[in-house]
Amino acid sequence: MSGLQRSLIIIPTYNERGNVTRMVEELERSAPGVELLIIDDGSPDGTASAVKEMQKQKSFLHLLERSGKLGLGTAYIKGFGWALEKGYAKVLTMDCDFSHDPAAVPDMLKALDDNGLVVGSRYINGIRIMNWPFQRLLLSYGASLYTRIITGIPFMDPTGGFNGYTAAALRALKLNEVFSVGYAFQIELKFKVWSKGFRCHEHPIVFWERTEGASKMGKNIIFEAVINVLRLRIKKIMGTL
Secondary structure (H helix, E strand, O other): OOHHHOEEEEEEEOOOHHHHHHHHHHHHHHOOOOEEEEEEOOOOOOHHHHHHHHHOOOOOEEEEEOOOOOOHHHHHHHHHHHHHHHOOOEEEEOOOOOOEOHHHHHHHHHHOOOOOEEEEEOOOOOOOEEOOOHHHHHHHHHHHHHHHHHHOOOOOOOOOOOEEEEHHHHHOOOHHHOOOOOOHHHHHHHHHHHHOOOOEEEEEOOEEOOOOOOOOOOHHHHHHHHHHHHHHHHHHHHOOO
């Protein structure tokens, strides 16, 4: 891809050596011509080293290394800034653990032709989550419901991480003013893009539980999401978004 049609997939990693090589290869097959940016937070398992080895043969693969776990939100902010600086027209965010299917990337990117934001949704056309225990499913769906009630956002799945943005939407976000760090970051960005009047689309995806590595979800991340959803609502009421 060239010119204004260049697309980038941003994938933050921490201890994903067991997944990253296969993920890059799968994306190369399913979305040829799309470039990848891995943002690694100092993974002690050698994730960055695996990416550097692949870079010798894959010119579409880029790597940003950070020293230590600095949070999902700050990783994406850095990646978005890098993407805008390099002139990409479309940016996709996804996880490295195969919970997000690489085969869905072409449809997600295509949907950005007509929308500023494309939300990969686990909760339209039925619940599309595989291999989750009921308690976790209940927590996730409850978080989505809570977010919709408090903020008024229309998406069935405002908390998911498989999303696409146009460069125009990212520029409008004032990335230096984003205050969420953990998974609340996903809610904040969607809410702000929607609040600024960009056309948005919710695209059905199938979400798979990870098969390699460990989940990064913790109590602090959940607490941050609860508080920051309230902050977003208050900021919208006060006109300070």
